[in-house]
Amino acid sequence: MAEINQRISEIRAYFCENNNKKFADMLGKSHTYTSGLCGNENVGKAVIETILSVFPEVSRSWLVTGEGTMLSANSNTEVAQLKERIAELELESKKKDATIDRLVRILDSYQQPQAVEKKDVG
Secondary structure, eight states: OOHHHHHHHHHHHHHHTTOHHHHHHHHTSOHHHHHHHTTTOOOOHHHHHHHHHHOTTBOHHHHHHOOSOSBOHHHHHHHHHHHHHHHHHHHHHHHHHHHHHHHHHHHHHHHHHHHHHHHHHO
């Protein structure tokens, strides 16, 4: 397997959970064609451009030469920012869940005595 084919295979694994059908659908190609790209098929400029347009996070330099990392520096920064925002939202969600639980307990405490009173009256 040529080195660029290996890198394309890494892109498929990273973005498509190694699902060749998903990868083919994203590239607008047949699964047979994309399977070849991850194997021994020659990779031309058009294929490289297609991959980079579908996966803009991928470093052109890495894809073509193998130098550097798969994700561009901007992509790494964006990923870090998104992870930070996700953590913030998860914390906010947990706080809201705790508030909801507390309110449900309060509502339950008001409903239970009323149910007892109805039994005594009837």
